[in-house]
Amino acid sequence: MYQRVTISQDEHFRQEDVDRLGTFPQAGDEMLTQDWLGTARYRGFSTVKDGQNAVVVATGAAYVNFRQYALEAPVTVSLVAEKPLIAGQKRVVVLAGQGIDDRPAPAVSRDKTVEVPDGAGGTTTQDIVTTVSPYVRNVVEIAKLASGLSTQELDPPIPANVVPFCRIVLDVNGIVGDPEMLDDHRIRSVNDLDAIISQQGAILDVVRGEVQALRNDLVGISGFLKSTVSYATLDQIIYDVATLKDVNDIGDTGAPYALDRLANDSEVNTAHPDFKGRVDEGLQAPYAAEDRVPLSLFNANDIRLMHQDKGVLFPAYDPEIGHIVHSTGQTAPLGGTVTQTMSLVRMHMTRVRIRYGGYYHYMNPLLWHPLRYQTDIVYRVWAQQAEAFAYPYGYYINRYPYWNRYWRYGVIVDRYVYSYDVWRKTNLTIQGVIKAQTWLQSQERYIPAIRLGLLNWENGAEITVALCKLRPDGSPDPEKTLQTVTLNSSSFVRYVRGKDATMTRFAFPVPAHVGREGVGYVTSVTGNVTVAMATGDQFLGGNYFESTDGNFFVGSITQDMAHAVEYCKFRATTLDVRLNNLSLSGGVQNVDINCPAVVPDNTGVAWQANSGGAWKTMANLPSDETAPDPDPTDVFGVGTTATYDFRAFLTGNEWVMPVLDLTGSERTVFRADDDVHYISKARTVPSGTTWVKLYVTATIPKYDAARHTLSAKIHHGTALTTVVNPVGAPVIKPIPENNAVEATWEFTVDPSNDVYQTHVLASTNNIAFPIAIAKVFSKVTQ
Numbered sequence: 001m002y003q004r005v006t007i008s009q010d011e012h013f014r015q016e017d018v019d020r021l022g023t024f025p026q027a028g029d030e031m032l033t034q035d036w037l038g039t040a041r042y043r044g045f046s047t048v049k050d051g052q053n054a055v056v057v058a059t060g061a062a063y064v065n066f067r068q069y070a071l072e073a074p075v076t077v078s079l080v081a082e083k084p085l086i087a088g089q090k091r092v093v094v095l096a097g098q099g100i101d102d103r104p105a106p107a108v109s110r111d112k113t114v115e116v117p118d119g120a121g122g123t124t125t126q127d128i129v130t131t132v133s134p135y136v137r138n139v140v141e142i143a144k145l146a147s148g149l150s151t152q153e154l155d156p157p158i159p160a161n162v163v164p165f166c167r168i169v170l171d172v173n174g175i176v177g178d179p180e181m182l183d184d185h186r187i188r189s190v191n192d193l194d195a196i197i198s199q200q201g202a203i204l205d206v207v208r209g210e211v212q213a214l215r216n217d218l219v220g221i222s223g224f225l226k227s228t229v230s231y232a233t234l235d236q237i238i239y240d241v242a243t244l245k246d247v248n249d250i251g252d253t254g255a256p257y258a259l260d261r262l263a264n265d266s267e268v269n270t271a272h273p274d275f276k277g278r279v280d281e282g283l284q285a286p287y288a289a290e291d292r293v294p295l296s297l298f299n300a301n302d303i304r305l306m307h308q309d310k311g312v313l314f315p316a317y318d319p320e321i322g323h324i325v326h327s328t329g330q331t332a333p334l335g336g337t338v339t340q341t342m343s344l345v346r347m348h349m350t351r352v353r354i355r356y357g358g359y360y361h362y363m364n365p366l367l368w369h370p371l372r373y374q375t376d377i378v379y380r381v382w383a384q385q386a387e388a389f390a391y392p393y394g395y396y397i398n399r400y401p402y403w404n405r406y407w408r409y410g411v412i413v414d415r416y417v418y419s420y421d422v423w424r425k426t427n428l429t430i431q432g433v434i435k436a437q438t439w440l441q442s443q444e445r446y447i448p449a450i451r452l453g454l455l456n457w458e459n460g461a462e463i464t465v466a467l468c469k470l471r472p473d474g475s476p477d478p479e480k481t482l483q484t485v486t487l488n489s490s491s492f493v494r495y496v497r498g499k500d501a502t503m504t505r506f507a508f509p510v511p512a513h514v515g516r517e518g519v520g521y522v523t524s525v526t527g528n529v530t531v532a533m534a535t536g537d538q539f540l541g542g543n544y545f546e547s548t549d550g551n552f553f554v555g556s557i558t559q560d561m562a563h564a565v566e567y568c569k570f571r572a573t574t575l576d577v578r579l580n581n582l583s584l585s586g587g588v589q590n591v592d593i594n595c596p597a598v599v600p601d602n603t604g605v606a607w608q609a610n611s612g613g614a615w616k617t618m619a620n621l622p623s624d625e626t627a628p629d630p631d632p633t634d635v636f637g638v639g640t641t642a643t644y645d646f647r648a649f650l651t652g653n654e655w656v657m658p659v660l661d662l663t664g665s666e667r668t669v670f671r672a673d674d675d676v677h678y679i680s681k682a683r684t685v686p687s688g689t690t691w692v693k694l695y696v697t698a699t700i701p702k703y704d705a706a707r708h709t710l711s712a713k714i715h716h717g718t719a720l721t722t723v724v725n726p727v728g729a730p731v732i733k734p735i736p737e738n739n740a741v742e743a744t745w746e747f748t749v750d751p752s753n754d755v756y757q758t759h760v761l762a763s764t765n766n767i768a769f770p771i772a773i774a775k776v777f778s779k780v781t782q
Helices: 015-036 190-228 231-247 377-382
Strands: 041-044 047-049 054-057 060-064 067-071 075-078 091-104 108-117 123-132 136-146 162-171 174-181 257-260 287-293 312-315 317-325 330-333 340-349 351-357 403-408 411-416 420-440 445-452 454-457 462-470 476-488 504-514 518-526 529-535 544-546 554-556 559-561 563-570 574-583 590-598 604-611 614-621 643-651 659-661 666-672 675-679 693-700 708-716 722-724 731-735 740-748 755-764 775-781
Touching (some): 047 174, 060 091, 060 136, 060 162, 075 136, 136 162, 231 257, 231 775, 312 504, 330 559, 340 462, 340 518, 340 590, 351 377, 351 604, 351 614, 411 614, 420 462, 420 476, 420 559, 476 504, 476 518, 544 559, 574 666, 590 604, 614 643, 693 755
Parallel strands (some): 067 136
Antiparallel strands (some): 041 060, 047 054, 054 075, 091 162, 108 123, 162 174, 257 775, 287 666, 312 659, 330 529, 351 590, 403 411, 420 544, 445 504, 445 563, 454 529, 462 518, 529 559, 544 554, 574 643, 590 666, 604 614, 693 740, 693 775, 708 722, 708 755, 731 740
């Protein structure tokens, strides 16, 4: 090996030279073994069963600590002592080669020269015969390593100085199956290695061919994708799917993405102490200061107005008979002793909403979901502070088509196309003899009163008249009542045929607006009352109805009550009405007006404030879609003036004018705060996903890099206590939508956490350039 003994002629061997003749080759061999085989390896030791209780181990060699040990003859190993005695129990026995160093070989006789006394005081040599071991061997002893008893197969621990080569399972019947050779420690011969390498080479050749085929396929696929769809397109498809899910109220649970368009607060953790903002068609900045009151008249005694005691702004008018039906000489009992009970549902004026100021630089063009109250158009647009509509028929599932919005930078005008609707449920009950009269209204008008031709009545009789719309079959609809009034017999006037003034006048508390549609009135009478009638073709514009049960009407096309319908004839067709001032300590920046109103066709309302010595219009109703975009700072400037004179400028004609219900209104003036903090609800990563990246994209309208500051973070983990900051600055990408940008942050996350919460913070250094968040999109990737 690497050392050898050398000696020259005539030199004598020393004992250490003789020892080295054996030790040098052994040391070299151990180094060779270490370099090539390592330790705890074996060759041979094939083991077979010898009955059920013993095995025979063939010859072989073991290498322990780089030294070779040999088993030169087969050995039978008994397993009787290890066999379990109880049924169901098992024991695993591992046979291992244990190395024994320098075991002497069988003895032989050798001649040996020794010194012996010569009898003369000296010594002499003499040859004798001695018995010695001619050499030593490194041999293998077979060790049995047994596990404990168990119903399972439990392997025993293996010491570091042995080489395990066979595993045997025992039960009460002895050896189970065949002994299992442990190939992990077996030495592979050069021939074995050559065969394995050849086999692997053949496999690699096949793999190379498949890889090349895949490369060819990828080239084709790449070309196809480049010509059809890109990663950006796929991302957009994911975003579109998220949008459709959000619109249709499909939750994001189980999806690797989530979109919150902020149509409502269902996906926002508004209860979080750090949340800051107003979810109002996007996340808007909260109010820093506000003044919220009903609209009110500056001069409650303005003679140009009427019905101020009812809380309405109603231009002064003179009542004039619109149509009249006189008797043809017939009569009919309007009252009697057989009475019915009828339930009425009172309709109310619908609302208009005017928003003006730099705060309204952005409102999300929402796609409303019709089956959830929070995204119901009536609730979301016209509900006032802390108000919950009590709609009698459930949610406003069919009201979306009646919404009309005008939106410009700094101005939003929301209008409902009908003057009345049942947004608030007001039930009325009338009891008596139920009859009704209808007619076809050909022009928009206000009706201040209905007149009836009453002939006879008993003392104490009462008549209630309810003005209402009609059902599709032409009969009166008690669930769409516009106004009611009740008179007793002391107010009745005896009708003289042909004389208008002798009809009894039933004046409503406030005139009701009627459009180009069928209209009617229902009478409920207690006591005996007789009404004059017209028969034949005296009046072809309507029908007379009677009810026997308070639910259904039976009509007659040949009879009509003697009656008259009054219209309002307005005294002025333009009217500027001062309202109480817009005031806010520290300065007014924005205004939000939510007011029940009737604005007939060919009429208008201009909401105006006096700024810089001139009346300036904040918004028109109806709005002119062709008008140039307004300047939201034209009226309030930078928001430092505390008080503005305020008025409504009404225009119309002698038959129709706008009317405002001030009592049911809400006027808010405010200044905005300078920051928002969006916090999503906790979102769960899909099961089976190993996520390492999270991307958050926030859409910021009217972004101004010099004035706006953006940041984001996520909280994740079961308790959402682990805070993760983004990797670097956000990527800002302009999008063609309201001068907006998309800010995208990248986060590296712990894959073991499967819950996260998104935080987006935005602020402005100048409230004249307000900040808002339009929507927030998040996506996890593996």
